[in-house]
Amino acid sequence: MRNDKIEYKVLKSEYIFDRPWLKARCDSIVSPNGKKNSEYYVLEYPDWVNTIAITKEGKFVMIYQYRHGLKYTGYELCAGVCEKTDTSFEAAARRELLEETGYGNGKWQEICTICGNTSSTNNYSHCFLATDVEKIGEQHLDATEDLSYELLTEKDVFQLLSEDKIKQAIMTTPLWKYFYYKRYK
């Protein structure tokens, strides 16, 4: 297997948009073989986190919400953006779970680190598994957030996943990885 880094040159780089939820730049790049792309757009985001949160009773803490990009309503993992005040990715994931559901404590591990789109975005999603979480507070949502949470059985979550009813790729990856290792450990 190869492990070499292919080095593209950036000939020009320019920010074309800079707002809190959309920061985009246009780069002009050229490959080692001389193939040029003078209009390569990169979307810049902070890193993201999401969590497969499972209670002591084995229930999955899932979010039910509307997503305006895809214009659909469905179940997702608890997820959010890393803030500058978060001391680690795990701290960010714990904060988001507490804010969105009131659940916390438990045992945490990062089970995968992936990217929503390696071609057009510059950030990672840090995906956590938290077991033995428990209700320790109340939901505290941001001004623009409108979502609810629900405790689902493992069977329900697997059904949603296998029927493509959970649609967000940065969440379906850790869920499939979780179910893979659950069965084969």
Place this chain on the structure above:
Amino acid sequence: MRNDKIEYKVLKSEYIFDRPWLKARCDSIVSPNGKKNSEYYVLEYPDWVNTIAITKEGKFVMIYQYRHGLKYTGYELCAGVCEKTDTSFEAAARRELLEETGYGNGKWQEICTICGNTSSTNNYSHCFLATDVEKIGEQHLDATEDLSYELLTEKDVFQLLSEDKIKQAIMTTPLWKYFYYKRYK
């Protein structure tokens, strides 16, 4: 489990950028509970396809390339954009595999349909499994494409996947699903 659709109202919608590789709009939306977001950005893309392509000899046809969003070089599945001239998602996936690797024929099925980001993007990724593919032509790349393909063993692909060396979430989801069902059936 819930199945209701939460209906947000769109108060205003405006395109802010429209180029072949980046089309973005800004919507002002309000939730049923009255929570307003006057600056919600949606990135519009055509649907995408990708393929787990496996030869008759059991080798995986993988792409090795540089990805400028994340600024990394690594293995990915063969993938691309649905063109208006593609008669189906499978036709698009077959066209991309042939163009990028020269492989074709075989048995094809769509194994999952997911979204890179349900919050900020409006398109689906159609993920195919193609078995018994064979070399039927030569690589024909677009003017800006610079990539190579390689035949890897299943063991190599699983290692790349489990070590997060394949990073693109719309590809790691069908790969984990593939390995889950391969082991479990």
